[in-house]
Amino acid sequence: MARIPSEHFFEKLGERSISFFTTVYEIAILFMQTIRALPSLWFYRRQFIEQLYAFSVKTLPIAAVIAIFIGLGATVQSTYQSSELLTRAVLVNVIFKTTILELCPIVLSLVLAGKLGASLAAEIGSMKISEQIEALETMSLDPVGFLVVPRVVAGLLMLPVITIIANFLAIFSSFFVSAVTSEWISAAEFGSGLEMDFKVFEMYFGNLIKPAVYGVLIALMGSYFGLKTSGGAKGVGAASTNAVVVSAVFIVIFDYYLGKLLL
Amino acid sequence: MISVRGIHKSFDEKEVLTGIDLDIPDNSTMVILGPSGQGKTVFIKTLVRLIEPDAGSISYDGEDILRMSRREWQAYQNNIAFVFQNSALFDFLDVRENLSLFLRMHKKLTPFQMYAEVSRAITFVGLGDDVLDKYPEELSGGMRKRVAIARAMIKRPKYIFYDEPTTGLDQNNAEKVSELILMLKKEIAATSIIVTHDIKLMRDVADRVALLREGNISFTGTKDEISAETLDFLYETRGEYDL
Ligand SMILES: Nc1ncnc2c1ncn2[C@@H]1O[C@H](COP(=O)(O)OP(=O)(O)OP(=O)(O)O)[C@@H](O)[C@H]1O
Ligand SMILES: [Mg+2]
Numbered sequence: 431m432a433r434i435p436s437e438h439f440f441e442k443l444g445e446r447s448i449s450f451f452t453t454v455y456e457i458a459i460l461f462m463q464t465i466r467a468l469p470s471l472w473f474y475r476r477q478f479i480e481q482l483y484a485f486s487v488k489t490l491p492i493a494a495v496i497a498i499f500i501g502l503g504a505t506v507q508s509t510y511q512s513s514e515l516l517t518r519a520v521l522v523n524v525i526f527k528t529t530i531l532e533l534c535p536i537v538l539s540l541v542l543a544g545k546l547g548a549s550l551a552a553e554i555g556s557m558k559i560s561e562q563i564e565a566l567e568t569m570s571l572d573p574v575g576f577l578v579v580p581r582v583v584a585g586l587l588m589l590p591v592i593t594i595i596a597n598f599l600a601i602f603s604s605f606f607v608s609a610v611t612s613e614w615i616s617a618a619e620f621g622s623g624l625e626m627d628f629k630v631f632e633m634y635f636g637n638l639i640k641p642a643v644y645g646v647l648i649a650l651m652g653s654y655f656g657l658k659t660s661g662g663a664k665g666v667g668a669a670s671t672n673a674v675v676v677s678a679v680f681i682v683i684f685d686y687y688l689g690k691l692l693l
Numbered sequence: 694m695i696s697v698r699g700i701h702k703s704f705d706e707k708e709v710l711t712g713i714d715l716d717i718p719d720n721s722t723m724v725i726l727g728p729s730g731q732g733k734t735v736f737i738k739t740l741v742r743l744i745e746p747d748a749g750s751i752s753y754d755g756e757d758i759l760r761m762s763r764r765e766w767q768a769y770q771n772n773i774a775f776v777f778q779n780s781a782l783f784d785f786l787d788v789r790e791n792l793s794l795f796l797r798m799h800k801k802l803t804p805f806q807m808y809a810e811v812s813r814a815i816t817f818v819g820l821g822d823d824v825l826d827k828y829p830e831e832l833s834g835g836m837r838k839r840v841a842i843a844r845a846m847i848k849r850p851k852y853i854f855y856d857e858p859t860t861g862l863d864q865n866n867a868e869k870v871s872e873l874i875l876m877l878k879k880e881i882a883a884t885s886i887i888v889t890h891d892i893k894l895m896r897d898v899a900d901r902v903a904l905l906r907e908g909n910i911s912f913t914g915t916k917d918e919i920s921a922e923t924l925d926f927l928y929e930t931r932g933e934y935d936l
Contacts, residue, residue, distance in 0.1 A: 473798070553785075561781035564743045568775040569795045569848075570767040 453676075457654050463574045464582050464650070470575035471583060477576060481584035488549070489542055489592055496541055497596035500533050501603030509614055518615045522608070522623025529600045530636040531692070536685050538596055539589065539644035543677040547652040550581060551673035554656025555666040563657070573657070581649040589645030590638045597637060632692070640688055644681050651677035694719050695740065695852070695884070700749035702735055709735050710746065711908040717901075722878060722885040724895045724916075727905030728928050733888035734778060736905065737856050740886065741775055742766060753852070771799070774845035778856040780837040782829035782844070788815070789825040792844050814843040817880070818873060835866030842873055846881060853877065855887040859894050871897040892924065892934070 471478055504525050512521055554577055557563050563573050601624070608614045615623075655673040659665045695717040702710040709732040717723045727733050738744040740751060742758060751758050753769075761769060782791050792811045796802055802810070815825060818839040829837055838858065845853055858874065859867035871894055878885050888905070889895065895902060895916060902919060904912040904927050912923060921934040 557784070560779050560784070561777040562783055564738070565775070565777060565781040565783070567743060568741060568770060568773065569798070570770045571794075571798060572767075 456658075457650065460574070460578065460654050460657075461650060464578050467572060467575040467579050468583075470572065471579055474576050474580055478580040478583060481580040482588060485546065485584045485588035486591065489545060489588075490595070492541060492545065493538055493592045493596050494599055496538060497534060497599040498603040500529060500537060500596075501600035502607055504529050504533060504600075505604040505607050509608065519619045519623035519626060522604075522615065522620050523626045525604055526601060526624050527632070529604070530597050531632060531640075532636075532685075532689070534596050534600050535593055535636055535640040535644065536681065538593060539641065539648065539681050540678055542589070542592075543644075543648050543651075543681060544674050546585070547648045547673040547677045548670040550649060550652025551656040551659075551669040552666050554653055555659030555669040558657060558659040559662060559665060578650075578653040578657075581653055582646055585645030585647075585649030586642050587645070589641035589648075593641035594637045635688075635692065640685070643684055643688065647680050647684065648677050651680065694754060695886070696750075696752050697740070698750045700736070700739060700751070701747045702732075702739060702744065703747060709908050710739070713749070713908075713910055715903055715910055715913065717884060717886060719884050720882060721900040722874070722887065722898050723901050723903065724899035725886070725888045725903045725905050725910075726890065726892070726895050726927070727888070728890055731905050732908045733890075733905055734856055737854055737886065737888045741770075741773055741854060743775075771848065772851040774848045774850035774853045776838075776841050776845050776853070776855045776858055778860065780829075780834075780841040782837055782840055784829050787826055787828050788832075788840055791829070791840060792825075792847055795844075795848055810847055814847045815840075817846065817876070818843045819869065835862050835869070838862060838866070838870055839873065842870070842877065846877055849881055850883055853881075853883045853885050855885065855889075857889050857891075858887060859889065859891045867891070867894065868897075870894075874898050 508521050508525050512518065554563075557577075563577075566573050566576055605617075605620055609617045609620045652673045655669040655676070659669040695715075697713055697715040697717075700710050700713040701708070713736060715725075725733060725736065735744055739746045746759070749759075753772075756769075758766060758769065782788075783794070786794065789811055792814055793807050796807050796810060811825065812822065815822065820836060820839055820843075824832070824836065824840070829840070832840065842858075855874065858870050862870065874885060874887070875898055877883070885898075887894070887898065899916045902912075902914060902916050903910045904919075904923065906927055911927070912919070924934040925931055
């Protein structure tokens with residue numbers, strides 16, 4: 431007998447939501463295991479140093495390009511919207527804060543979720559399907575300690591570094607178009623815009639806390655989907671895609687809740 | 694001695710191992726022979742806890758390994774080496790580091806001792822020192838298998854497990870691997886456990902043979918006790934084997 435479509439639909443929906451919750455649950459477990467395995471970071475220091483290198487070298491060029499254009503874009507947009515109601519210094523302040531607190535961290539994290547998340551998942555996933563993860567276990571090396579911890583800590587430390595560099599570049603490019611190549615604002619006014627209502631906490635928040643959280647998310651999702659890979663080369667492709675999509679979704683959700691902390 | 698009792702393992706609805714009993718005597722070479730897809734890989738991996746069985750017990754010299762804590766098992770694993778069906782060399786490390794990883798992480802050796810161990814192992818499997826600086830992707834399948842065997846021997850294990858050591862190799866390489874299995878057994882006096890569908894390998898190396906069919910052991914004995922009819926039954930062929 432043919433199934434009634436709507437019944438089928440709810441069944442599928444039910445299965446989907448169950449698998450969604452098991453995924454979240456398993457990611458949480460992997461996170462706990464990672465925290466528990468943190469002390470082994472020294473034991474696996476070589477892997478850690480390699481990851482620090484991979485996280486910075488692989489991402490800096492693309493991060494720089496993106497940051498420069500975020501600065502340019504935000505400035506052009508604000509110039510277009512400028513009116514007699516706001517002084518230009520106030521506008522610079524708006525550009526500055528939006529860029530540092532929101533635009534740069536989130537755009538960068540989303541791009542790096544694509545770049546790093548996909549490559550982490552593919553790397554670990556291909557190890558999984560070629561039995562290398564099991565080979566680690568038979569050599570009494572913990573896959574979480576050996577593979578996941580170095581990547582998660584590298585994400586935690588390197589994303590803030592990349593974001594700080596990116597934020598500098600964004601502000602500089604903004605200064606460049608508004609005060610150097612055009613006479614929209616003077617250098618002194620630009621400076622006073624940056625100083626206006628300056629809160630040290632906000633700098634920590636945009637440069638350190640947000641990117642650190644996103645770095646952990648990216649590395650954790652990449653590792654999780656990599657470790658869950660099954661079924662050959664196709665499985666590796668699926669793992670990369672899932673890692674990118676799920677970490678992007680988590681990043682925008684966390685972005686909202688972290689943003690609320692500021693209010 | 695390894696004693697296996699009542700091992701069951703299912704994936705979803707599918708029962709892959711259906712209550713395996715098997716004794717593997719010390720210092721013997723045990724070949725578990727079976728056609729493809731009968732659960733050979735699943736079985737050999739349950740023996741080293743890479744797959745946890747649903748029921749049953751596995752003991753090494755009377756110690757039930759399934760009851761060991763993770764930590765105890767990690768320590769016990771120093772007695773065990775596993776050669777994987779796909780060789781499973783670490784593709785982000787060159788051959789030298791593949792061989793020395795275990796020593797570097799778990800043994801306190803001087804760089805010179807480590808160098809000596811690595812050289813000895815690579816020579817033993819019949820490869821030159823020039824291979825040490827290559828990455829696994831630069832090696833042929835046969836060379837990879839030899840490096841995998843070298844990586845296993847460097848642990849100086851008491852038990853050495855091989856999953857399909859000759860599958861995917863040409864006859865020349867397959868024979869070389871058979872030889873290595875015999876040489877290695879002499880060299881380190883290990884108990885070897887081999888799962889394979891390769892009857893020639895079984896004839897070349899086995900002291901004892903177990904036949905695995907539909908998730909259970911249908912026969913154990915010496916290789917001389919296996920008749921052509923038994924093999925025909927196992928592989929669902931007719932008059933193919935001439936012993
Ligand atoms: N992780 C798993 N999840 C689901 N099914 C599995 C899993 N691992 C193995 N199986 C199933 O168990 C059965 C036995 O697989 P196994 O890999 O042990 O066969 P094999 O005897 O080693 O075959 P081959 O000679 O091809 O290597 C297969 O039907 C396979 O589909
Ligand atoms: Mg197999």
